[in-house]
Amino acid sequence: MNTCSKARRGRIGFRFVALGLVVSLLPLMGASLALAGATIPGTFPPLKAGKPYNGITITVPSQKGWASFKPAVDLTPKFEEMTGIKVNYDMIPGSEIPSKQLLEVSQGTGAYSVVQQHGISFGAFFRYLQPMDERIKEVWGSVEKFEDSFFPAQQGVKGKDGKHYFIPFHANVQIGYYRRALFEDAKEKAAFKAKHGYDLAPPTTIKQVEDIAAFFTRPAQNMYGLSANWGGGQGFGAFMHYYYAAGHDQLGADQRPTMKAGKGREDAVRIARWMQEAVYKQKFTNPDSVNFQTGQVSDYFLSGAAAMAFGWLSDYWIFMQNPENTKQVGPVGAFNFPSFTGSDSGGYSSWWMMGIPKDSKQPDAAWEYIKWVLNKSPQVEMAAGQLPPMKQLAYETAVKPGGVNPPALYDAFKASRILIQVPEMSQQPRTKGIDLYTALMANKLTPEQFVDEYAAEIDRTLERAGYYKK
Amino acid sequence: MTVAGMGTQNRIVAGILLALPAAYLVAFYAYPIAQLAYLSFRDVEPAYGTNDFVGLANFREIFAMPGGWGHILRSFLYTGICVSASFALGLAFALLTAAAEEAFPAQVSTLLRLIVVTPMIFIPAAAGVMWSFAYTEHYGWVNHLLALLGLPTYPWLVSGAAFYLVMLTDIWGWTPFMYLILLAGLQSLPREPLEAARVDGAGTWQSFWQVVLPMLRPVILIALTIKTLDTYRAFDYLWIMTQGGPGTSSTTLTIATYKTAFMELRLGQASAYGLATMIFPLAVVNLFLLLQQRRAA
Numbered sequence: 001m002n003t004c005s006k007a008r009r010g011r012i013g014f015r016f017v018a019l020g021l022v023v024s025l026l027p028l029m030g031a032s033l034a035l036a037g038a039t040i041p042g043t044f045p046p047l048k049a050g051k052p053y054n055g056i057t058i059t060v061p062s063q064k065g066w067a068s069f070k071p072a073v074d075l076t077p078k079f080e081e082m083t084g085i086k087v088n089y090d091m092i093p094g095s096e097i098p099s100k101q102l103l104e105v106s107q108g109t110g111a112y113s114v115v116q117q118h119g120i121s122f123g124a125f126f127r128y129l130q131p132m133d134e135r136i137k138e139v140w141g142s143v144e145k146f147e148d149s150f151f152p153a154q155q156g157v158k159g160k161d162g163k164h165y166f167i168p169f170h171a172n173v174q175i176g177y178y179r180r181a182l183f184e185d186a187k188e189k190a191a192f193k194a195k196h197g198y199d200l201a202p203p204t205t206i207k208q209v210e211d212i213a214a215f216f217t218r219p220a221q222n223m224y225g226l227s228a229n230w231g232g233g234q235g236f237g238a239f240m241h242y243y244y245a246a247g248h249d250q251l252g253a254d255q256r257p258t259m260k261a262g263k264g265r266e267d268a269v270r271i272a273r274w275m276q277e278a279v280y281k282q283k284f285t286n287p288d289s290v291n292f293q294t295g296q297v298s299d300y301f302l303s304g305a306a307a308m309a310f311g312w313l314s315d316y317w318i319f320m321q322n323p324e325n326t327k328q329v330g331p332v333g334a335f336n337f338p339s340f341t342g343s344d345s346g347g348y349s350s351w352w353m354m355g356i357p358k359d360s361k362q363p364d365a366a367w368e369y370i371k372w373v374l375n376k377s378p379q380v381e382m383a384a385g386q387l388p389p390m391k392q393l394a395y396e397t398a399v400k401p402g403g404v405n406p407p408a409l410y411d412a413f414k415a416s417r418i419l420i421q422v423p424e425m426s427q428q429p430r431t432k433g434i435d436l437y438t439a440l441m442a443n444k445l446t447p448e449q450f451v452d453e454y455a456a457e458i459d460r461t462l463e464r465a466g467y468y469k470k
Numbered sequence: 471m472t473v474a475g476m477g478t479q480n481r482i483v484a485g486i487l488l489a490l491p492a493a494y495l496v497a498f499y500a501y502p503i504a505q506l507a508y509l510s511f512r513d514v515e516p517a518y519g520t521n522d523f524v525g526l527a528n529f530r531e532i533f534a535m536p537g538g539w540g541h542i543l544r545s546f547l548y549t550g551i552c553v554s555a556s557f558a559l560g561l562a563f564a565l566l567t568a569a570a571e572e573a574f575p576a577q578v579s580t581l582l583r584l585i586v587v588t589p590m591i592f593i594p595a596a597a598g599v600m601w602s603f604a605y606t607e608h609y610g611w612v613n614h615l616l617a618l619l620g621l622p623t624y625p626w627l628v629s630g631a632a633f634y635l636v637m638l639t640d641i642w643g644w645t646p647f648m649y650l651i652l653l654a655g656l657q658s659l660p661r662e663p664l665e666a667a668r669v670d671g672a673g674t675w676q677s678f679w680q681v682v683l684p685m686l687r688p689v690i691l692i693a694l695t696i697k698t699l700d701t702y703r704a705f706d707y708l709w710i711m712t713q714g715g716p717g718t719s720s721t722t723l724t725i726a727t728y729k730t731a732f733m734e735l736r737l738g739q740a741s742a743y744g745l746a747t748m749i750f751p752l753a754v755v756n757l758f759l760l761l762q763q764r765r766a767a
Contacts, residue, residue, distance in 0.1 A: 095732075095733075098735070099731075099733070102517060102735060106516035106519075123517070124517030287607040287623070287624060287628075288606050288607040288609075288625050290625055290628045291606065291625050305608060424517075424518070427517060427733065431733045431734050438628065438716040439715070439717025439718070441716065442630065442716030444716060444717050445717065
């Protein structure tokens with residue numbers, strides 16, 4: 001019995017030790033399990049707590065000298081501190097943003113952990129990116145909830161399979177600016193009313209734009225009525241903005257260019273002619289506008305040489321709100337540039353997005369970074385030069401009192417749409433479109449030639465890509 | 471000593487020494503050109519994942535596409551005008567400097583040299599920006615001068631004049647190069663033939679045409695070859711000042727190649743452009759070598 005008891009005691013003892021080990025490890029296992037689902041308090045989209053990717057380095061390409069993304073770059077050490085992920089930025093000149101990243105991902109070099117693309121060049125990237133829907137569901141609960149929290153423009157950047165490959169982090173739209181002091185001057189108001197029969201105020205129709213611009217065009221004072229970003233690619237973008245705001249997309253339901261015939265062509269020709277004549281016939285737009293990018297418009301406007309301006313001016317809004325910078329022109333106001341047809345369909349939206357390449361070596365750490373960029377900080381800091389693509393944040397920064405952006409920006413943006421509807425529109429038709437547009441604005445093409453040749457270029461490209469096969 | 475007369479060790483060393491430049495040539499010339507040729511026969515567009523053999527279609531498109539011939543003709547026009555004008559101005563300034571050296575104190579020719587050479591200190595990209603700014607309607611000094619004279623101002627770089635204004639900038643930027651080479655050539659000429667011609671009663675023009683110019687021919691040949699090759703491949707001024715526009719009115723072969731490769735992302739078509747672009751420089755280099763050989767013979 002003694003022998004038996006000894007063996008039994010041994011077995012019981014072993015069981016106690018094992019049980020003790022299990023019991024003592026339980027809190028640890030529980031903690032680990034809890035940690036796996038834990039998030040850093042105060043973050044949304046939530047970042048994972050416990051630094052699961054500590055020590056990983058990710059490479060993020062971005063645009064060199066991009067003022068409105070700078071706050072995110074400046075705040076990156078906070079992200080690094082929270083997550084332990086090291087971010088290495090590769091700053092690329094703006095004109096090379098699509099080609100540099102596309103060459104890397106198409107060659108599968110794994111050089112970039114994420115890609116950063118604009119809504120005019122994203123189409124080429126789908127085949128090289130990971131779908132985001134599962135990650136989206138983890139954060140927002142469902143894809144529908146995710147879509148609902150962003151502006152409708154996000155619908156335009158989904159893949160052909162209906163999945164999301166890009167998460168937007170920066171939005172913008174072109175609007176108008178005006179010199180409040182001029183518009184509120186009693187003498188100017190009286191003179192304007194006497195001439196046109198209605199009150200001088202930010203324009204709500206194209207006819208009013210023309211009246212006001214002509215009224216303030218005063219060569220003797222070296223002042224034009226309107227300055228605009230009508231140079232090169234930005235000018236082509238301005239034309240497309242007016243065309244979209246007139247209620248058209250580039251492609252119809254049959255994937256044919258809408259400006260090929262009918263109302264689309266009629267409106268496109270009208271807009272092109274208006275832009276051309278604003279410079280050369282009506283002469284209320286300064287001739288340099290046909291070579292201006294937004295930064296030059298801003299400089300020109302702030303020098304007092306224009307009463308109104310048009311462009312991606314929210315990039316400069318905060319700068320314009322500083323009285324030190326507006327000594328020559330006084331306070332600056334903003335307005336939603338009127339539609340040529342009275343449509344309220346919105347213009348074309350600038351939509352910067354991030355995606356994770358299939359060859360990304362650190363996709364999960366990259367996802368943490370993307371989520372962080374969408375957080376209230378840095379989005380609020382970035383809002384000084386953009387509109388957050390999430391509706392609620394955009395509302396807070398542009399419409400609520402004390403917001404850093406003008407309400408006109410929110411108004412103009414809410415219905416705006418993505419310019420590129422099928423991937424093939426990103427490169428060749430756009431490049432040719434810019435060439436044609438610059439010829440138009442140098443009076444080397446008629447508005448009809450410009451519109452017809454651009455429509456033909458779209459047709460050619462999409463036909464070649466197999467869109468019109470029966 | 472012949473190879474046969476070399477020791478084994480020397481032959482190994484010689485082999486290694488020859489292998490290095492051979493490897494360099496393969497890595498940096500043969501392989502890239504072969505790759506360019508390979509791509510030029512394919513439809514390579516990373517955006518759409520295409521990489522198909524298309525034969526000569528990319529080359530046919532260069533001539534068939536709207537404006538294709540325009541790019542080629544513009545390249546030659548740009549080269550012809552810029553090279554001729556830079557050469558003429560460079561030679562004129564070189565002769566002027568040489569004459570000033572004889573007629574005036576040394577400070578005069580030094581000042582002249584300094585003035586003519588100044589554009590060379592600008593990086594072409596910076597000079598391009600500077601001249602773009604000069605031609606703007608509102609801020610540019612060109613229009614400011616026109617306004618002072620009571621003439622209308624104009625955004626010159628978005629007009630039909632843009633291509634010629636870029637040429638003007640190229641001529642401004644490259645005349646010093648021609649000037650320096652030709653001046654060095656002039657200064658190295660022996661003085662005796664010139665003095666003999668003068669003793670024989672030759673006038674200034676006769677001396678220049680019959681004596682100076684023939685003696686200067688080798689230098690002129692080198693200067694023109696270098697300048698022709700460089701101007702034909704010109705990119706910086708054209709891209710910075712007009713980006714090939716307005717429309718395609720200042721698009722040359724090099725601009726078309728860049729746009730096709732990096733804006734349209736059509737690598738096969740861009741390679742065909744690249745290969746076609748190489749024909750003219752090859753012809754110029756061969757012509758230069760031929761003339762050199764004839765001269766040596």
